[in-house]
Amino acid sequence: MNVLLSAAFVLCWSSGFVGAKLGTEDAGATTLLMWRFLPLAAVLAGAAVHRRGRSAWRSLTPRDLTRQAVIGLLSQSGYLLTVYYAIQLGVSSGTTALIDGTQPLVAGALAGPLLREYVSPRQWLGLCLGLGGVALVTTADAAATRGVAWWTYVVPFAGMLSLVAATFLDRRSRTQVTPAVSMTVHCTTSALVFTAMAFMTGTATPPVSASFWLATAWLITLSTFGGYGLYWLVLQRSGVTEVNTLMFLMAPVTAVWGAAMFDEPFTMQTALGLGVALVAVGLVRGASSRTPNSPKDQTEAAHSQTRAPSQAGVYWPSE
Template identity: 70%
Template sequence: MNFLLSIAFVLCWSSGFIGAKLGAGSASAVTILMWRFLPLAVILIVVATVRRTSWRGLAVRDVARQAMIGVLSQSGYLLTVYYAIQLGVSSGTTALIDGVQPLVAGALAGPLLRQYVSRKQWLGLCLGVSGAAVVTMADAAARTGVAWWAYLIPFLGMFSLIAATFLESRSRARVAPAVSMTVHCATSAVAFVALAVSAGAATPPAELSFWVAITWLVALSTFGGYGLYWLILRRSGVTKVNTLMFLMTPVTAVWGALMFGESFGPQTALGLALGLAAVVVVHRGATSSTRVRAGDTVGGEAARPATRPHGPWQST
């Protein structure tokens, strides 16, 4: 089941970069994001009103925390990704820059979440970064006319998503996925409506391609990618699930090459191979380290398991 969820997550999350590229030709980033989240938020709020059981026991501070997580993980992250693509950064390169996230998250998981990161996992993380770097250099060399600072924008989104991940992990309240999705989408809808109205970009274009992109983003990226992101984090832990982010770069690069004719050569293929190797190494490292800890003994008695963090991302 975890393997199938991982495949679905990689494909759905990668679809977000492709959907952003689809919509970039007909509207600005804030217009796309406004119409992606506004109808979705209305639907989710109606469903939440009918099904109130998931909201029982939640304090106001719990909802406020989820709203902040929504601002970081959706509003901040997506706005930077869409804006970078609008400026001309390719979907593959944008995904690649976000691919640095697992290394940063892995480095912070120990001191902040008290999650064990083995040497094999570190090796896998470094392999993944190497694969992402190979794809980035190949893509940057093939594109001209894009300002150098445009490549820095996705880094802001990467740090925004990491901040959201650790903010949620520090919470002691366990929030149902349906509740968190509703709060996140409603918060993003408010933020993007305000941005679009202030920029005079609230009116959607009449092109069919725009609405195709919106449907694509809602179905695949939001419900698929974003929903699976939180689900897999809760099942597998922050280090293992973030390793899957290494696959976003090569998968998006292949997808972008097929749909938009973006460059895909030997270097991109090498990056894909390194990304796959990174996932294998990290997951095997996690499995072997679990066996070692389970078999360790202290004074003839089984050693206690490592302290697990509070929140939904306890390793299972």
């Protein structure tokens, strides 16, 4: 059962990159994002004002809600805009997924200087290998894709750094926020941001093509509700380490999916780069899965299983 749930989670989360590719073939990134988040925000806001959903909001201060709005601005608005824009510019979905997938490695490396957490030499080696894998895949994608400027590959890196910023902002918060509340605030913030951007750029009117609305429905159901819902289910059943490990399967799954569905380039160099990235993940995971010995370590390890996934070390938005 856990294997099936894990497989479904990987497929649903990877579908976000594929849905972005499908949707941006008929419309710009802001149009697709506006019509993705408006229905989401309406449904979640309706659930929030319902009598059963009010209790989770009562203990939160305006400062807590503002912090969540900023986290949503970084982890959803900034991140997804760069992902969709990069794919719209011609970067393959698999390459975009791999670049964004280095976020835990970068966050882990920066945890030492920013959060005063121990970062081992093995973790630094994993980071360097992971970046090497990204470089291999990126250069292979650039060589196989004509008409795509070199600077377009910087765009998903900006999104990855936005995720890193959201991670550290969230980890510095001591207020517990339920998933329903954080998702509502994040999606409402994104709906406001993308709607404003769409109207300012004159791109609010959606196309009439069936593929656009298919992509929109795909992103809402599979990527948000499916991916995010299964995230929490797998987290509850298997723990933080298992979820974070599954996250690194997104890049190879997306690369194969994109090659099959959109004929995106998948060369030997692409496969080599993905392999190097997975080895890097193994190194970082092995170095971070030490057994807690002290009472403090045991308390922190047990507590990490009950915190939100962003507070457990890695921040992953609903793709």
